[in-house]
Amino acid sequence: MTLQIKSLKQYKKVYQESVDNPEQFWAEQAATFQWQKKWDKVLSWDFKKPDVKWFEGGKMNITENCLDRHLKDRADQTAILWEPNDPNAKTVKYSYQDLYEEVCRFGNALRAKGIKKGDRVCFYMPMVAELAIGVLACARIGAVHSVVFAGFSATALADRIKDASCKMVICSDYNARGAKNIPVKQVVDEAMLQGCTSVETVIVHKNTGGKVNWEPARDVWWSDAVYRRQKHCKPAAMSSEDMLFILYTSGSTGKPKGVVHTCGGYMVYTCFSFKNVFQYEKGDVYWCTADIGWITGHSYIVYGPLLAGATTMMFEGVPTYPDAGRFWQICEKHKVNQFYTAPTAIRALMAKGDEYVEKYDLSDLKVIGSVGEPINVEAWNWYNEKVGKGNAPIVDTWWQTETGGIMITPLPGITDTKPCYASYPMPGIQPILVDSQGVLVEGNDVEGLLCVKFPWPSMIRTTYGDHERCRQVYFSSFENMYFTGDGCRRDSEGRLRIIGRVDDVINVSGHRMGTAEVENAINEHPAVIESAVVGYPHDIKGQGIFAYIIAQEGTVGDAGFEKSIRDVVVKEIGPIAKPDKMLVVPGLPKTRSGKIMRRILRKIASGDASNLGDISTLLNPDVVAVIKEAAGV
Ligand code: WT7
Numbered sequence: 101m102t103l104q105i106k107s108l109k110q111y112k113k114v115y116q117e118s119v120d121n122p123e124q125f126w127a128e129q130a131a132t133f134q135w136q137k138k139w140d141k142v143l144s145w146d147f148k149k150p151d152v153k154w155f156e157g158g159k160m161n162i163t164e165n166c167l168d169r170h171l172k173d174r175a176d177q178t179a180i181l182w183e184p185n186d187p188n189a190k191t192v193k194y195s196y197q198d199l200y201e202e203v204c205r206f207g208n209a210l211r212a213k214g215i216k217k218g219d220r221v222c223f224y225m226p227m228v229a230e231l232a233i234g235v236l237a238c239a240r241i242g243a244v245h246s247v248v249f250a251g252f253s254a255t256a257l258a259d260r261i262k263d264a265s266c267k268m269v270i271c272s273d274y275n276a277r278g279a280k281n282i283p284v285k286q287v288v289d290e291a292m293l294q295g296c297t298s299v300e301t302v303i304v305h306k307n308t309g310g311k312v313n314w315e316p317a318r319d320v321w322w323s324d325a326v327y328r329r330q331k332h333c334k335p336a337a338m339s340s341e342d343m344l345f346i347l348y349t350s351g352s353t354g355k356p357k358g359v360v361h362t363c364g365g366y367m368v369y370t371c372f373s374f375k376n377v378f379q380y381e382k383g384d385v386y387w388c389t390a391d392i393g394w395i396t397g398h399s400y401i402v403y404g405p406l407l408a409g410a411t412t413m414m415f416e417g418v419p420t421y422p423d424a425g426r427f428w429q430i431c432e433k434h435k436v437n438q439f440y441t442a443p444t445a446i447r448a449l450m451a452k453g454d455e456y457v458e459k460y461d462l463s464d465l466k467v468i469g470s471v472g473e474p475i476n477v478e479a480w481n482w483y484n485e486k487v488g489k490g491n492a493p494i495v496d497t498w499w500q501t502e503t504g505g506i507m508i509t510p511l512p513g514i515t516d517t518k519p520c521y522a523s524y525p526m527p528g529i530q531p532i533l534v535d536s537q538g539v540l541v542e543g544n545d546v547e548g549l550l551c552v553k554f555p556w557p558s559m560i561r562t563t564y565g566d567h568e569r570c571r572q573v574y575f576s577s578f579e580n581m582y583f584t585g586d587g588c589r590r591d592s593e594g595r596l597r598i599i600g601r602v603d604d605v606i607n608v609s610g611h612r613m614g615t616a617e618v619e620n621a622i623n624e625h626p627a628v629i630e631s632a633v634v635g636y637p638h639d640i641k642g643q644g645i646f647a648y649i650i651a652q653e654g655t656v657g658d659a660g661f662e663k664s665i666r667d668v669v670v671k672e673i674g675p676i677a678k679p680d681k682m683l684v685v686p687g688l689p690k691t692r693s694g695k696i697m698r699r700i701l702r703k704i705a706s707g708d709a710s711n712l713g714d715i716s717t718l719l720n721p722d723v724v725a726v727i728k729e730a731a732g733v
Contacts, residue, residue: 102132102408104375105527108514118527119554125528126154126557130368133407134169135160136337139364145555147582150575153341154365154557161335162344162367163240166406167200168335174382175200178411181385182229183430185276185417191434194229196409199236204333206237209325213301215268217242217336220346222266222299223392224248224257224288226275227416230305230322231392232402234270239344239363242336246346246358249393250275250282252674254290256356260348261291263358264564265298270322274308278421285312292318340364346564347395349501350614351573352585352604358564359395359501365557366399366504367407373505373526374404377495378467379512384437387413388469389427389445395501396471399558400440404505419445425456428487432460439487440469440497442610446479447640450486457486465492467512471499472610473642474598480519498522498598500584501612502574504558507531508596523595530554531596533588538578543590549602550588551581604698606635606643611676613645615698618679621672622647625665627655632688632696633679636705644680646705648688648727657684681705683730687723689715700724709733 105111118125123142130139140157170177175197182192194202215221221243225231231247238245246264248257250272261269269291275282285304292299292315304312305322338344344366346358380386386405390396392414405412413434419427427449431439449456468488475483475496484494493512499505507529508522515524525531533541533548541548552559559582563570577583587599601607604615615633622631630650638644647665655661666678689697700712709728715721 102129102371102375104379105511105514111511111514111527114527115525119530122528122554126368129372130155130364133160133165133367133371139340143555147555147575147580150571152555152559152561154555155340155368158340158364159337160340160364160367161240161338162363162403162407163203163236164335165367165371166236166403167196167203170196170409171200174409177409179406180229180232181411181413181434183413183415183417183434185278185421187422187426187429192229199233201331202233203236203240204331205326205329206233207240207333208329210237210243210268211241211333212329213268213303213320213325215241215243218244218343219268220244220246220264220266222246222248222257222261222264222269224250224269224271224284225305226250226272226277226284226307227391227414228272228305228307229414230272232414235345235392235398235402240333240335242338242342244343244345246348247393247398248348249391250284251393251676253671254287255294255671256673257287258291258294258296259355260358261296261299263348263355264346266296267298268301268303269299270303270305272305272307273312274310276308276416278418281308281310283310289313338363341561345398347398347501349395350605350612350617352614353616354614356614356617357566357569357573359560360562360564361504361558362561365559367403369505369556369558370399370404371407374400374410375408376511376526377497377506377509378438378440378469380405380408380410380438382409384466385411385413385434386438386440387415387431387434387436388440389415389419390440390442390471395504399505419449420452423456424449424452425459428457428460428462431462431465435464437464438467438469439465440471442472443470443475443479444473444609444641446470446475446483447642450479450482451640454486462487462489467495468492469495469497471497473607474600475520477519493517496520496522498596502560503556504560507552507556508598518591518595521591521595521597525596528556532581533590534578534581538581544592544594545590547587547589547599550584550586550598551578552584553581606645608635608638608643608645608676609641613677617673618645618647618669618677621669621677622649622665622679624672625668627652627661628665630688632698632701634698634702634705636681636702636707638680641680645677646681646683646701647679648683648685648701650687651684655684657682683727685723685727685730687720687726689721689724689727690719692717692719694719701727704728704731704733707733
């Protein structure tokens with residue numbers, strides 16, 4: 101059984117061992133899994149290339165560890181608890197036996213459709229159980245899944261399908277989301293018209309049963325695909341370093357990149373971190389409210405919990421439907437023990453008033469988690485008092501798509517908690533702070549750039565199709581370190597507090613976005629000459645999107661224009677990237693080398709232009725006063 105730390109003394113001891121002798125530590129953890137063939141070498145690494153290999157020579161299949169392994173002792177235990185959008189509709193339960201059979205049937209269906217080991221399969225689905233089943237079925241047969249969040253536009257979906265040359269797309273007909281019924285298949289149809297020539301088959305899961313267009317040569321209903329398929333499916337023999345999945349995420353430049361995770365290390369780390377961060381015990385009901393379209397859903401709805409033999413809940417809907425008590429109603433209904441959500445949801449629910457949360461019995465909660473963005477003190481306190489009732493420790497978990505699993509977090513009931521602090525590294529994780537020159541920032545009560553100096557099993561291996569980009573973005577800033585892109589503070593007692601991104605990545609409602617990506621979308625508008633996008637503090641979203649736009653002469657920056665800009669962004673990326681505020685400006689502050697001075701734009705967007713620093717070296721210092729006036733600051 102994977103190690104579960106139970107005391108502070110043990111945490112300190114295990115942490116020290118994991119640093120002194122990481123290979124032995126991780127070999128011990130890996131040995132608790134089912135391997136088809138044991139590894140030859142625990143770790144080899146070179147951050148310069150980068151080239152990181154864990155458990156080389158080992159053969160395994162992650163689904164044998166998620167499913168087959170549990171059939172002897174928990175076949176009848178609920179694996180997935182699916183809670184529908186409609187509060188009056190029935191919860192669906194999949195036992196480990198059910199899930200095993202569904203995954204096998206769909207794995208066989210994929211094979212029958214010609215999907216082979218290494219082929220890429222794209223998922224564009226709402227939070228239905230079939231998404232988890234589909235993802236696991238890919239892993240079963242060695243196909244690589246690439247899940248695209250179903251809020252992305254057809255263009256964004258097409259970009260991702262093309263980047264990975266996906267052979268198949270799996271979608272639902274519609275997405276029941278609050279009071280809406282969103283056409284999902286229609287978005288896939290549109291994406292297919294944008295040059296997705298690699299796609300041979302589209303499998304369509306019937307969710308709400310609305311009308312869809314049909315391409316008979318390409319489209320297949322999920323139910324037809326699995327019809328009469330065997331409920332056993334031979335697991336592919338995967339090498340530890342074979343690709344498990346691709347997940348696209350935004351960076352500070354260019355198009356989103358496909359972060360690649362591999363089988364062996366990801367398995368070991370997601371299970372280990374899940375068991376320890378949530379202190380999951382047999383019989384507990386665990387609920388992470390994330391979407392499987394993000395890494396949180398991959399690691400802590402699907403893989404981590406299932407590897408640990410947990411009961412993991414999937415929720416189809418939104419926190420505010422039918423009202424702002426939905427999360428708490430579900431917690432009460434299913435006696436949820438571990439609850440994991442994002443600060444943006446906490447802030448939004450907090451703003452609706454306490455009566456919603458006070459109405460429900462939350463006494464089964466043992467651990468409550470936060471992820472995705474810095475949590476502010478007010479939200480932390482509210483979460484602690486109103487949801488946890490002071491009895492359920494908050495785990496403020498810091499990690500990234502690239503890290504695969506939780507890196508820095510309190511361990512509930514074991515280490516202390518402090519508002520806004522992710523606090524302590526997980527065993528095996530060696531975070532350090534450096535200054536902009538890469539010099540180690542030592543001691544306490546200091547700030548620096550957050551790096552990791554030693555490999556961990558679930559770390560990014562490459563960016564799909566562009567290894568150089570992976571090297572450049574994460575491993576070239578500082579020698580022999582993985583650079584996270586986050587600024588971080590270490591308090592007087594050594595706890596870590598994540599301050600936020602130091603690059604041009606913004607975090608809007610926990611959704612990660614590149615400012616360049618949003619600018620490129622805005623620039624598609626025929627009346628836009630140039631734009632600059634920055635984040636600004638937003639009460640609910642954490643950060644909002646502020647767009648400065650240089651428009652063609654004669655353009656009136658009125659509500660109609662703003663709407664047309666939003667429409668373009670929705671078309672290019674999706675609703676999550678819509679600017680909150682826009683300002684038409686005559687120019688943008690630039691350095692002599694032509695680089696936009698975002699520092700100034702960020703300050704103005706935050707409503708505080710009192711101290712803009714030295715602007716005399718700008719190419720066009722005069723424009724600053726004009727922008728300030730237009731912004732009314
Ligand atoms: C970025 C990564 C990890 C799953 C969801 C986000 C920010 C993440 C925290 C936290 C402060 C956090 C960082 C990070 N972030 N967790 N607990 N406190 N900031 O994954 O989309 O890859 O975003 O989210 O800035 O770099 P992601």
